[in-house]
Amino acid sequence: MSGIPDFDVIVVGAGFSGLAAAVAVADSGGRVAVLEARDRVGGRVETEDLGGGAWIDLGGTWAGPAQDRILHMAERFGVELFEQYADGKNVVDLGGRLRSYSGTIPRVGLGPLLDMGRLQFSAGRAAKKVDPAAPWDARNAGFLDAITLADWLRNHRFGEVATSLLSIAGRTVWGAEPREMSMLYVLQYISSAGGLNALLDTEGGGQHWRFQGGASMVAQGMASSLPQGAVKLGHPVSEIVDDGAGVTISGQGPDGPFELRGGRVVVALPSPLRSKISFSPELPVEAASAATGWKMGNLTKCFAVYDEPFWRKDGFTGEALTDAAPGALTFDVSPPDGSCGILVGFAGGDDARTLEGLDSNGRRDLVLAGFARLYGEKALRPDGWWERAWGAQEWSRGGPVAIAPPGALTFARDALAKPFGRIHWAGTETSQLRAGFIDGAIRSGERAASEAIGFAEF
Ligand SMILES: Cc1cc2nc3c(=O)[nH]c(=O)nc-3n(C[C@H](O)[C@H](O)[C@H](O)COP(=O)(O)OP(=O)(O)OC[C@H]3O[C@@H](n4cnc5c(N)ncnc54)[C@H](O)[C@@H]3O)c2cc1C
Numbered sequence: 001m002s003g004i005p006d007f008d009v010i011v012v013g014a015g016f017s018g019l020a021a022a023v024a025v026a027d028s029g030g031r032v033a034v035l036e037a038r039d040r041v042g043g044r045v046e047t048e049d050l051g052g053g054a055w056i057d058l059g060g061t062w063a064g065p066a067q068d069r070i071l072h073m074a075e076r077f078g079v080e081l082f083e084q085y086a087d088g089k090n091v092v093d094l095g096g097r098l099r100s101y102s103g104t105i106p107r108v109g110l111g112p113l114l115d116m117g118r119l120q121f122s123a124g125r126a127a128k129k130v131d132p133a134a135p136w137d138a139r140n141a142g143f144l145d146a147i148t149l150a151d152w153l154r155n156h157r158f159g160e161v162a163t164s165l166l167s168i169a170g171r172t173v174w175g176a177e178p179r180e181m182s183m184l185y186v187l188q189y190i191s192s193a194g195g196l197n198a199l200l201d202t203e204g205g206g207q208h209w210r211f212q213g214g215a216s217m218v219a220q221g222m223a224s225s226l227p228q229g230a231v232k233l234g235h236p237v238s239e240i241v242d243d244g245a246g247v248t249i250s251g252q253g254p255d256g257p258f259e260l261r262g263g264r265v266v267v268a269l270p271s272p273l274r275s276k277i278s279f280s281p282e283l284p285v286e287a288a289s290a291a292t293g294w295k296m297g298n299l300t301k302c303f304a305v306y307d308e309p310f311w312r313k314d315g316f317t318g319e320a321l322t323d324a325a326p327g328a329l330t331f332d333v334s335p336p337d338g339s340c341g342i343l344v345g346f347a348g349g350d351d352a353r354t355l356e357g358l359d360s361n362g363r364r365d366l367v368l369a370g371f372a373r374l375y376g377e378k379a380l381r382p383d384g385w386w387e388r389a390w391g392a393q394e395w396s397r398g399g400p401v402a403i404a405p406p407g408a409l410t411f412a413r414d415a416l417a418k419p420f421g422r423i424h425w426a427g428t429e430t431s432q433l434r435a436g437f438i439d440g441a442i443r444s445g446e447r448a449a450s451e452a453i454g455f456a457e458f
Pocket residue numbers: 012013014015016017018035036037038041042043044045058059060061062063235236237238268269270273276277299301390395396398399400401426427428429436437438439441
């Protein structure tokens with residue numbers, strides 16, 4: 001099929017990457033349409049309004065100081081930020097021993113502490129040698145891509161405490177176990193985030209600010225800035241045909257089959273979800289492997305809502321890490337005025353799979369028992385309970401991010417993001433900076449849009 005395109009650029013997916021691409025095209029005067037499978041925008045960012053000024057972010061939640069693209073979008077669309085609550089002591093609960101500490105260094109004893117310092121130093125130094133734009137060119141890329149994070153931890157003989165702490169943090173950062181991820185991928189991710197502190201820290205790091213009203217307020221602002229009708233919800237794309245003169249995008253919409261004609265297409269999905277779309281001509285094998293060779297992490301967020309943030313009275317920040325139960329990393333995500341108390345627990349990797357095997361009462365009991373270990377018996381009796389298993393979401397199939405198993409990066413190389421004909425690739429996984437974050441998603445959308453706009457004549 002040929003003919004004059006209805007749109008200069010068609011975007012597939014209305015997560016932050018797709019919305020950023022669409023906003024960039026519209027800003028340059030181009031005609032743009034966004035096709036979104038779900039009945040909402042935001043993708044892996046979704047906010048549930050609890051009423052009375054309280055909300056929960058079921059997916060992406062925080063932003064950090066270095067994340068200039070999301071900070072820009074929040075400012076442009078009038079969404080205020082406030083600091084993550086961090087007054088008081090954090091808790092670490094390992095091997096049956098609960099310890100509280102202030103600042104960023106857990107009280108785990110001198111030996112384990114030195115070991116953690118060694119781990120941080122080694123991982124940081126190794127990450128600095130990996131260019132996030134071309135990790136496959138790192139000096140020992142082949143070796144690093146052949147081993148997993150678990151192999152690397154073992155090879156360096158890190159002790160039990162340091163290994164447990166990194167594994168628990170990793171289950172939340174990637175939704176995966178150390179045995180599942182290529183070490184080259186892990187180093188690229190750390191490097192792309194700007195280092196381990198930027199990735200893991202609350203104050204000054206990736207968890208510094210939350211968005212007033214929830215992170216999806218920014219996505220809604222971006223969507224509503226587009227021309228009326230440009231965002232088409234309930235439009236899952238199943239086929240993309242590039243005939244050399246333009247692209248034809250089709251699928252099954254709410255009112256039957258749809259077909260749109262565009263000059264170029266930006267596919268703004270987590271890379272494993274590309275496999276749900278049929279491409280013609282067929283993707284080169286390296287590009288296809290970005291869909292089939294990567295897999296989504298698995299992450300569940302559990303929320304307990306209380307009449308007040310009672311842990312604050314006991315001098316706790318609400319930030320804790322435990323190996324005793326799923327929901328192993330907790331944060332205080334109460335509204336800024338503290339009018340009610342909300343604790344979130346993250347269950348990633350095997351913990352997410354453990355929860356999947358239970359019924360809803362079993363999941364709640366297990367996670368709340370973990371909260372009670374950390375903050376006392378009151379944690380067992382919340383007024384409200386919410387959970388979001390991202391692995392069960394048809395149009396995400398996991399979260400927070402797609403991970404690369406051993407071999408995937410050095411095989412696909414730049415095919416994850418390299419345009420193929422009139423097809424351009426976005427999605428946080430394709431970003432060179434802050435991949436995995438909302439900020440990375442926006443960057444990837446803006447980069448893909450500028451590639452597409454570069455060819456367009458409008
Ligand atoms: C639990 C969780 C916690 C997180 N916490 C944070 C955080 O605190 N801070 C942070 O910066 N990041 C966080 N993230 C990551 C962040 O949410 C993502 O990096 C970002 O939202 C990804 O945006 P995206 O546009 O790349 O992909 P997505 O948001 O996945 O967008 C893709 C869109 O495409 C749609 N789609 C899929 N298939 C099709 C199809 N065939 N046709 C049409 N549409 C389709 C999907 O419905 C979706 O809307 C978190 C993620 C999760 C899941």
